[in-house]
Amino acid sequence: MFISNAYAQAAAGGDTTSTLMSLLPLVLMFVVLYFVMIRPQMKRQKEHKAMIDALAKGDEVVTAGGLLGKVSKLGESTIGIELADGVEVQLQRTAVVQVLPKGTLK
Structure with a gap:
C-alpha cells in the first residue's frame, strides 16, 4: 500500500x-x-x-659533517682523513660528500 x-x-x-x-x-x-x-x-x-x-690516497675531500681534509688511509668501508698536522680521523666512506680539486687545501 x-x-x-x-x-x-x-x-x-x-x-x-x-x-x-x-x-x-x-x-x-x-x-x-x-x-x-x-x-x-x-x-x-x-x-x-x-x-x-x-677515492685515492692524497685526494682532498669534504665530509658530511663539514670537515675538510686529505685522504691518508683507505679501507674497505672506512677512510682515514688528515685534518691538520698529525690530526687524523677515521670516517665511513659514505660520509664523503665531495672530492675537491688538488691544491684546494693548503
Whole structure:
C-alpha cells in the first residue's frame, strides 16, 4: 500500500573505455612521479657510489659533517682523513660528500 515495488537495474555491459579512462590519471601520476623524483635520485646515488669507489690516497675531500681534509688511509668501508698536522680521523666512506680539486687545501 505505502511501499512501491523495487526492480533491479540491468548491469552495464562491459564499458571498458570508461574504466580505462578513470585509471589514466592515476597511471599518469605514477609516470610523472618516476621521472621527477625516483629517476634523478637513482642517478645521484650512482654518481656518489662511483665517486666513493674512485677515492685515492692524497685526494682532498669534504665530509658530511663539514670537515675538510686529505685522504691518508683507505679501507674497505672506512677512510682515514688528515685534518691538520698529525690530526687524523677515521670516517665511513659514505660520509664523503665531495672530492675537491688538488691544491684546494693548503
